[in-house]
Amino acid sequence: MSVLLAKTLRSSTFKRALIWIGIFGAIVLALFGYVHWSTTSYVLTRSDDAIAAEHAVLRKAYEGGGRSELIAAIEQAVADDHFTGGLYLLADPSFGPLAGNLKIWPAALKGSNGWDTFSAREWKRNEADRPSLRAKFETLPDGDHLLVGKNIGDLDEFARKINAALGLVISLIFVIAVAASVSVTRRTVGRIEAINAASQAIMQSGLGKRIPLHGAGDEWDQLADNLNLMLDRIEALMGEVKQVTDNVAHDLRTPLARMRGHLEAARNRQRDPDCDQSLIDDTMMELDGVLRMFTSLMRISQIETSDRRVAFRTVNLTEIASEVVELFDAAAEERGDHLNLVGDQRVFVAGDRDLLFDAIANIVDNAIKHGRDGGQVIVEVVSRDGGSVISVADDGPGIPADEHSRIFKRFYRVEPSRRTPGNGLGLSIVAAVARFHGARIELLDNLPGLKFRLSFPNIDADRGFT
Numbered sequence: 183m184s185v186l187l188a189k190t191l192r193s194s195t196f197k198r199a200l201i202w203i204g205i206f207g208a209i210v211l212a213l214f215g216y217v218h219w220s221t222t223s224y225v226l227t228r229s230d231d232a233i234a235a236e237h238a239v240l241r242k243a244y245e246g247g248g249r250s251e252l253i254a255a256i257e258q259a260v261a262d263d264h265f266t267g268g269l270y271l272l273a274d275p276s277f278g279p280l281a282g283n284l285k286i287w288p289a290a291l292k293g294s295n296g297w298d299t300f301s302a303r304e305w306k307r308n309e310a311d312r313p314s315l316r317a318k319f320e321t322l323p324d325g326d327h328l329l330v331g332k333n334i335g336d337l338d339e340f341a342r343k344i345n346a347a348l349g350l351v352i353s354l355i356f357v358i359a360v361a362a363s364v365s366v367t368r369r370t371v372g373r374i375e376a377i378n379a380a381s382q383a384i385m386q387s388g389l390g391k392r393i394p395l396h397g398a399g400d401e402w403d404q405l406a407d408n409l410n411l412m413l414d415r416i417e418a419l420m421g422e423v424k425q426v427t428d429n430v431a432h433d434l435r436t437p438l439a440r441m442r443g444h445l446e447a448a449r450n451r452q453r454d455p456d457c458d459q460s461l462i463d464d465t466m467m468e469l470d471g472v473l474r475m476f477t478s479l480m481r482i483s484q485i486e487t488s489d490r491r492v493a494f495r496t497v498n499l500t501e502i503a504s505e506v507v508e509l510f511d512a513a514a515e516e517r518g519d520h521l522n523l524v525g526d527q528r529v530f531v532a533g534d535r536d537l538l539f540d541a542i543a544n545i546v547d548n549a550i551k552h553g554r555d556g557g558q559v560i561v562e563v564v565s566r567d568g569g570s571v572i573s574v575a576d577d578g579p580g581i582p583a584d585e586h587s588r589i590f591k592r593f594y595r596v597e598p599s600r601r602t603p604g605n606g607l608g609l610s611i612v613a614a615v616a617r618f619h620g621a622r623i624e625l626l627d628n629l630p631g632l633k634f635r636l637s638f639p640n641i642d643a644d645r646g647f648t
Contacts, residue, residue: 199363269331553578
């Protein structure tokens with residue numbers, strides 16, 4: 183737990199969370215400060231308006247009847263309960279009190295006119311706290327000094343409550359934010375540590391282990407699931423690599439063993455031009471088969487790893503299929519087969535013309551070789567709403583349904599004895615070309631026979647190809 187906590191505190195997620203907490207706290211502090219300022223300003227303005235109104239009344243009394251009238255008005259105001267907390271003082275030119283409920287002119291008031299906030303010990307002596315007093319004062323034309331004010335201690339109390347609430351809320355926000363940050367960061371670090379632990383176990387023990395899921399269905403489970411799918415794919419690819427290695431070794435061993443046997447027999451017999459020529463021809467034929475195998479492997483590798491989409495153009499799939507049918511027409515006639523092309527005249531796809539030709543040629547060649555003698559091979563090219571489709575169907579014996587998913591693997595051959603010429607790479611090339619073009623390849627029962635179908639996406643989805 184201590185290690186996890188240490189990693190949590192050092193994590194970039196926690197540091198970023200603290201930064202955002204600080205930003206959020208500053209925003210909240212500014213907001214509450216503005217509320218505090220606007221509220222106190224409003225209350226103070228209301229008090230100043232009341233003081234100004236009372237001052238105007240007294241000044242009017244002074245202008246109407248002089249000092250005597252002003253004293254009478256002050257005494258009446260002091261006796262009146264409507265102006266609660268009112269503060270009055272009329273002083274002579276030497277600041278001696280003449281009337282009002284404030285006994286001494288406040289020493290804090292400087293100048294002859296203005297506004298000020300102060301506290302006076304002489305105001306309500308029995309109170310433990312000295313409340314804040316707000317007053318407007320001026321020097322009258324006869325030299326007397328008039329002060330009208332109000333007790334604004336309730337404003338101070340209100341400000342203290344606002345400040346206390348502000349401090350409490352900000353503290354609470356910071357506590358909750360920090361707790362939430364630690365909790366979220368610990369959960370994040372915990373899931374990352376689980377993935378790291380699983381990754382280390384996979385590196386040490388192999389691809390058999392998987393990253394555990396928590397079952398929450400959150401983004402971490404989605405990440406773990408995607409990583410597990412990636413591991414499944416890697417494991418499958420590794421299995422295919424092993425299978426390819428085994429098949430290459432198997433397919434190379436037979437021709438190499440034959441070549442060695444022929445060469446050993448030739449070494450032990452007397453030279454014979456005719457026999458030597460036959461040996462050379464047989465050896466070259468065996469080597470040509472080995473070279474074809476490696477050429478096919480390199481072809482598949484180039485298709486899967488290179489980025490040749492720059493060579494994509496809008497091509498007529500029917501035209502390519504017609505060239506393939508014309509190429510294999512003679513081979514079909516030798517077996518007594520009927521090779522026909524049907525469908526639409528203009529079916530356009532976006533792709534590499536040479537790769538598409540190779541893929542269709544491999545499918546047609548496979549149909550002719552493994553179909554029945556005197557049978558039919560039909561190549562159909564059609565346009566559909568969802569894209570373009572080419573299919574090659576024969577009426578031969580077909581293959582079992584459980585073999586359909588494996589027929590596109592490298593070196594896989596339905597015939598275990600491998601007596602039929604070929605290296606089992608033709609349909610692997612077809613699968614690679616299909617993936618490269620984003621096409622879906624399907625293997626269907628033709629009853630009787632087999633049907634290969636390639637479905638290409640709509641050409642509008644491949645913008646930028648011309």
